[in-house]
Amino acid sequence: MAENTADFDLIVLGAGSAGLGLALFMARIKLRVLLIDRTAEDVGGDCLNHGCVPSKALIHAARQVHQARQATQFGLQVSGPADMAKVMAYVQGRQDIIRHHENPEYLRGLGVTVEIGAPRFVGDHAVEINGHTYTGRKLAVATGSRPQQLQVPGSEQVRLYDNQHVWDLRELPKRLLVVGGGPNGVELGQAMQRLGAQVTLVHRGASILEKEDPAIRAVLAERLRAEGLTIHLEAEVEAFTSATQAHIKPKAGDPFAVNFDLVYVAIGRHVSFEGLQLEKAGVAVDEKGHICLNEHLQTTNPDIFVAGDAANSLKFSHGAELHVRLLLFNFFSPIKKKLSYDHFSWVTFTDPEVAHFGLDAAELDRRGTAYERWETTFADDDRAVVDSYRDGHLLLFIEKNALPLPGRKRRILGGAMVAPGAGELIQELILANASGLGISELFDKVYPYPVAARINQQLIVAHQDVSPLLQTALDVAFKLQ
Secondary structure (H helix, E strand, O other), X not given: OOHHHOOEEEEEEOOOHHHHHHHHHHHHOOOOEEEEEOOHHHOOHHHHHOOHHHHHHHHHHHHHHHHHHHHHHHOOOOOOOOOHHHHHHHHHHHHHHHHOOOOHHHHHHOOOEEEEOOOEEOOOOEEEEOOEEEEEEEEEEOOOOEEOOXXXXXXXXXXEEOOOOHHHXXXXXXXXXXXXXXXXXXXXXXXXXXXXXXXXXXXXXXXXXXXXXXXXXXXXXXXXHHOOXXXXXXXXXXXXXXXXXXXXXXXXXXXXXXXXXXXXXXXXXXXXXXXXXXXXXXXXEOOOOOEOOOOOOEOOOOOEEEOHHHHOOOOOHHXXXXXXXXXXXXXXXXXXXXXXXXXXXXXXXXXXXXXXXXXXXXXXXXXXXXXEEEEEEOOOOHHHHHHOOOOOEEEEEEEOOOOOOOOOOOEEEEEEEEEOOHHHHOHHHHHHHHHOOEOHHHHOOOOOOOOOOHHHHHHHHHOOOOOHHHHHHHHHHHHOO
């Protein structure tokens, strides 16, 4: 489309993490941007309204309660459940602070044109909303995803909550059934257990956090059970027999019943483009209804792109950030970058946190990459001893050089950690992984004692072998001084 015939340089559908990132940058460089979302309350997307922000605020409140109870070992007296109304007031207050700069009026003040309503494509460069048609040189679909619904017999009689609705709670349930053992389910489940609910978690998989290495997820599973959660693996809700009872069918063994006051459903997310009329823009979808994309996040219409959860890949807010950076680079560069998750990282914000970065063993094996598996517990780490998290675990996958020539660096290919603050502790490992640094950069670093990140160096030092040849050379060098 010719530049002088388009109303906007970029039209963005969806004002979540991806949409905001695209719109704000384009407006910052004085390009014409139209940002569309269905309601003013949806601006900020799932992250602000239903996901990252409220869930982490809830986790923070639950951690405070848990730490207060732990202080009884020092003579303090703490009892009873938390006041859920006050907890949710805190959560909403944190959202309100962030919402000051994620709302239509604020965005308009930065030069973004914002329309609220239900959009639909009416041409290969045209979108209709509220009775008006707007054209764009480029368009981006960033409409996010929605929680999967639990569809089993008896669901209609049960108080089912998901991450879009749980923030309406003002009373703490005495018994909470969590369906799903992924990050969403375990984060919410642990938080509610710490606030005073009795939580039962049912997961159809063989382990919680199935994307994590067994050595990592085992630590968290043990901690959750120690805090009082009941976890049923390889089991699923077959039906609800009443408003407060679920019929659970395990993979092995006899079915059993679980009583509850309400149910939290965390069984995944799905994308939907209902009402957008993608076909009128020349945008193809596959047999599952997902938009067909190339490695540049480009649709079958070369001027329409997809970012964030709508791309149906890794559904993280910072995954949307990765998409935004890729699209912005490709919008302005004649040399196009391809989407890659080789250095991607994520954190499950339980206590202890589970942090993951780079390539895992399965992917390295699939690629035929030679590597070594280095791992250690935190049992003898001084900071872990004094702060009482000796059950932590660190895992690294280190490049294996066929010819260990002098000066040839060995890169960190990926890894994971489970420990309090693991998401912060692995940041230097993420940097090393993304930048292609060798393990010597961590080996040579001097850490203030006793910072928790020293565990990264300790693992590397433990694997530094001194060859007989080097021993001889050092012996001679020392005696010559």
